[in-house]
Amino acid sequence: MTAIIEARGLxxxxxxxxxxTDCTLHIPPGxxxxxxxxxxxxxxxLLKLACGLxxxxxxxxxxxxxxxxxxxxxxxxxAFVAQDAPVYSGxxxxxxxxxxxxxxxxxxxxxxxxxxxxxxxxxxQKAGKLxxxxxxxxxxxxxxxxxxxxxxxxxxxxxxxxxxxxxxLRHLMETVAEEGTSVVLSSHLISDLERVCDYLIVLAAxxxxxVGEVEELTAAHHRIIASRRGADTLPSGxxxxxxxxxxxxxxxxxxxxxxxxxxxxxxxxxxxxxxxxYMEAGSAAGAGAGAGAGAETGLEATR
Amino acid sequence: MIDFHLDPHSGVAPYLQIVQxxxxxxxxxxxxxxxxxxxxxxxxxxxxxxxxxxxxAYRDLxxxxxxxxxxxxxxxxxxxxxxxxxxxxxxxxxELHAWLERARDAGLTPAGVEALFHTAFRDFxxxxxxxxxxxxxx
Numbered sequence: 001m002t003a004i005i006e007a008r009g010l011x012x013x014x015x016x017x018x019x020x021t022d023c024t025l026h027i028p029p030g031x032x033x034x035x036x037x038x039x040x041x042x043x044x045x046l047l048k049l050a051c052g053l054x055x056x057x058x059x060x061x062x063x064x065x066x067x068x069x070x071x072x073x074x075x076x077x078x079a080f081v082a083q084d085a086p087v088y089s090g091x092x093x094x095x096x097x098x099x100x101x102x103x104x105x106x107x108x109x110x111x112x113x114x115x116x117x118x119x120x121x122x123x124x125q126k127a128g129k130l131x132x133x134x135x136x137x138x139x140x141x142x143x144x145x146x147x148x149x150x151x152x153x154x155x156x157x158x159x160x161x162x163x164x165x166x167x168x169l170r171h172l173m174e175t176v177a178e179e180g181t182s183v184v185l186s187s188h189l190i191s192d193l194e195r196v197c198d199y200l201i202v203l204a205a206x207x208x209x210x211v212g213e214v215e216e217l218t219a220a221h222h223r224i225i226a227s228r229r230g231a232d233t234l235p236s237g238x239x240x241x242x243x244x245x246x247x248x249x250x251x252x253x254x255x256x257x258x259x260x261x262x263x264x265x266x267x268x269x270x271x272x273x274x275x276x277x278y279m280e281a282g283s284a285a286g287a288g289a290g291a292g293a294g295a296e297t298g299l300e301a302t303r
Numbered sequence: 304m305i306d307f308h309l310d311p312h313s314g315v316a317p318y319l320q321i322v323q324x325x326x327x328x329x330x331x332x333x334x335x336x337x338x339x340x341x342x343x344x345x346x347x348x349x350x351x352x353x354x355x356x357x358x359x360a361y362r363d364l365x366x367x368x369x370x371x372x373x374x375x376x377x378x379x380x381x382x383x384x385x386x387x388x389x390x391x392x393x394x395x396x397x398e399l400h401a402w403l404e405r406a407r408d409a410g411l412t413p414a415g416v417e418a419l420f421h422t423a424f425r426d427f428x429x430x431x432x433x434x435x436x437x438x439x440x441x
Binding site: 030032166169170171173174177178191194195196197198270 | 309311314316317343344347348349350351352353354355356
């Protein structure tokens with residue numbers, strides 16, 4: 001099956017500043033992909049490259065087998081909701097649906113109208129008068145009504161209260177269950193991503209630090225708690241992602257499956273811990289790179 | 304029809320939480336043979352989780368022989384997990400109570416009691432599983 005996003009050495013620079021560096025991805029279809037990373041890590045850049053609003057500086061990206069934004073057929077397959085769910089404040093809810101119908105060849109009018117009704121939105125209401133949650137829901141309705149194969153969402157729930165957030169995610173998951181739509185969703189709210197995502201991309205300092213199916217990633221990582229020791233004393237075959245030392249104790253997050261031993265404890269690492277560990281390690285490596293240290297070593301810097 | 308919920312801080316994988324909730328509903332008699340489980344769409348629209356998580360839970364329940372899908376109709380309970388009539392539970396509950404008193408008198412904290420119970424329970428079910436497997440081998 002065609003990958004939803006296939007990137008090879010994908011890079012984007014704004015002047016001298018790298019926004020995305022040497023990004024290589026192969027994301028199989030049918031996933032809800034969580035895209036996480038600190039501000040400025042390259043999340044929005046990657047999403048805009050995927051929908052064709054930006055062109056790469058170097059490297060290549062194909063989305064659902066085609067070049068992003070290349071032709072109307074490609075545009076019809078991909079929906080993108082930018083940060084803060086922009087809508088036209090001067091247009092009514094009904095105007096938005098008419099706009100959707102005129103701009104999208106695969107527009108599902110029955111779905112969009114039913115969704116607006118179930119949300120309790122007044123079709124005559126100007127979008128500018130809607131609450132943040134309602135605006136986000138309207139933007140999602142337009143994106144889902146387009147009946148895309150891939151839905152790209154840039155921090156869609158960031159400005160919403162917890163109830164509106166849950167509502168948004170419920171409707172999003174309903175669309176995924178009904179239509180089999182693939183989704184890439186950026187967010188800082190890891191607990192939300194933990195519920196809805198089965199695939200993960202961690203970006204930090206413009207590079208991909210971790211990518212894969214959530215279940216495989218969490219199964220592949222472990223935390224070792226041991227008496228104080230150097231990372232070099234650990235058995236070979238374990239890749240040390242992060243190490244922390246206190247006076248008596250050392251804690252390692254490793255990739256690999258450590259054997260049980262009498263003098264250490266092995267614990268599973270949850271998705272949130274995993275994300276934070278890679279974000280931290282990646283940001284530290286990025287900062288080192290900025291100071292002229294080896295950017296290519298990436299996580300090596302933390303070993 | 305039963306409702307699911309998700310505790311993000313339980314440390315239990317989301318699909319396993321659904322499996323456990325179905326098993327519990329079966330034990331409590333909230334679900335019986337022939338009942339239909341909520342559809343994947345109903346579950347995700349209610350608790351906002353990934354549809355694949357629900358599918359995985361249902362497949363796991365199917366492997367355990369508790370439910371079976373009927374194409375086009377949904378997933379149905381095929382087995383009742385009765386915990387035994389209340390009259391038989393009562394003496395067991397009393398023994399457990401007495402055991403808990405002994406544990407407290409021995410100085411175990413509630414967390415210690417829980418840890419001990421879980422370890423013993425896990426060992427017991429693992430032994431039972433192995434015994435079943437041994438029987439199945441020709």
